[in-house]
Amino acid sequence: MNSEGFLDGHLAQTTLHPLGLRIRRAEGLDLVLEDGKRIMDLISGIGPSAWGHGHPEILAALHAQIDAHLHTMVYGEFHQRSQDEAARLLVDFLPDGLDTVYFVNSGAEAIEGAMKLAKRVTGRKGFIACQGAYHGNTHGALSVSANAERKAPFEPLLPGVSFMPFNDLNGLDAIDGSQAAVLVETVQGDAGIRIPSAEWMAALRARCDATGTLLILDEVQAGMGRTGKVFAFEHFGIVPDILCLGKALGAGLPIGAFVSSRERMRLLADGPSLGHITTFGGHPVPCAAAAAGLKLMRLVDWEAVERSGDRLERFLVSHPAVREVRRIGLYVAVELADADAVTRCIEAGLQAGVLLFWFLSTPQAFRMAPPLNMTESDWNRVWPALTCALDAAR
Ligand SMILES: Cc1ncc(COP(=O)(O)O)c(C=O)c1O
CATH class of the missing domain: 3.90.1150.10 (Aspartate Aminotransferase, domain 1)
Structure with missing residues (x-):
């Protein structure tokens, strides 16, 4: 492992022991290093490269988009073809009630947007999440993540966040009607691929309905085909109120999304208007990759x-x-x-x-x-x- 300065010493390190592989190109399953060595990428870049590296149809869509235009305007003002197409293709895979897509830049920002939307819809302030959860590294997403050691140096985080056990029917009473939303990874990733029972998922959905609590499913990592269905929630016969996506959605480019109903999402446009603002969210180039990936998804x-x-x-x-x-x-x-x-x-x-x-x-x-x-x-x-x-x- 490389514990020297990262690359040429001017990039911030996130660990004292980065793998430090020097990448020349990547094709299919392989990362090709500067010295010509090939490494098979069995983690898809921690999820995003679900179609392998350099898939020709994704590259073709990107070349076409780059020739047409790059950034033109902040999210939400202009019609941009690749953005419209990606949203339509995504919604085509989703059930009623998940018909409106807000594109952002990352998984963590999708969680942030979903949490803000839940506050706006319910008028409540708190959240409940699961022990073992990982939802990202921005302040809000970190607040609903469980690893206490990793959070401690960055406190204070969001107030009003509590935790319940994952996949435990006895824990569901903690959803008590005071929280805006419960956040759950449909399959817990960082906790080591923890797969809940369909019984717990059904009881979770029922408890949210009984208490007027929104159910936010985080499929940033588990979604987009990773679990053997397009969305992991399809394994369990339930539908969330808000779905968070990222990683493989961009087919190798950075994008995230939170998806909900048109009525709920409308609240972010009014009171205040621009209730969530992002300059680059829904950027046409990642959207072109997302649309190409979603077309590949139809053929799996x-x-x-x-x-x-x-x-x-x-x-x-x-x-x-x-x-x-x-x-x-x-x-x-x-x-x-x-x-x-x-x-x-x-x-x-x-x-x-x-x-x-x-x-x-x-x-x-x-x-x-x-x-x-x-x-x-x-x-x-x-x-x-x-x-x-x-x-x-x-
Ligand atoms: C389940 C889950 N949610 C959210 C995130 C945050 O996504 P990002 O790193 O794109 O901010 C991740 C990242 O690993 C994740 O695994």
Whole structure:
């Protein structure tokens, strides 16, 4: 690991131990380094590159948009074709009540926008979120995230935020009618891919309805096909009041979105007007990529995605270093003996040519989120390298 100055020393570091790989280009599953070495990206850049790197249809859409125009105006004033198209394609996948899209710049900003919208709709001030949650790193998103150690230096954060257990029917009484919204990752990511029961999800929805609390589902990481359906909530037969998206929505470009009903969203246009303002939200270039990604999404063979996930899971559990695998679709946590085993595995993976990565808050596991369009020949290259990585964890 590279603990020297990041790149040439003028970029802020976020960790004392960045991987420090020097990227020359990226194509399909592969990151190609300056020295020519290829590393298979089995985490899709922590989610965004769900179609692999440099997908020709995404690149073509980007080239066309760049030739047409770049930024023209702050979000919400002009009709811009790629923005309209991305919103229409997104809403086509969504049920009634999730018909209006507010494009922003990131997952965290989608959470911020959703929280502001919930306050505006309900007139309430507080929020409840789940133990184990990760919703982003801006002040609001950090306030509803659970990792106390990571929050402490940045306090005070938002007042009026409480936490309940995830996937525990007994915890739902904490939603008591005082909160504007409950925020839930449909599948918890940073907690190590925690998949709730359909029973809990139904009870959560019912409790929100009974108390007039909005249900915000954070699918910044779990959405856009990652769990084997376009949206993770489709696994559970419920629909949120507000849906937050990011990461893979942009097919490799930065974008986020919060989605709700037209009536609710209308409140951000009035009292005050411009209730959420963003200069670059809905930028035409990320929207062109998003539209291209959404078109690819229409063609996905979901049974093939599940077969890939199932095969990966069977491969992982058959290795003696692996204690447990939690998986939904191609969203995977692999539990090893301890944090040291995880680091050995990730380091050996890089040597062998696969990129695996840590969770922030689940040290004894590593994450995998391979592209949704992995081919047979991709997988055939993965198996030996993944075996080398896991062998180092023993
Ligand atoms: C579930 C979830 N919500 C929100 C975010 C924040 O997204 P961003 O990093 O784009 O701000 C993340 C990022 O990892 C996430 O995993």
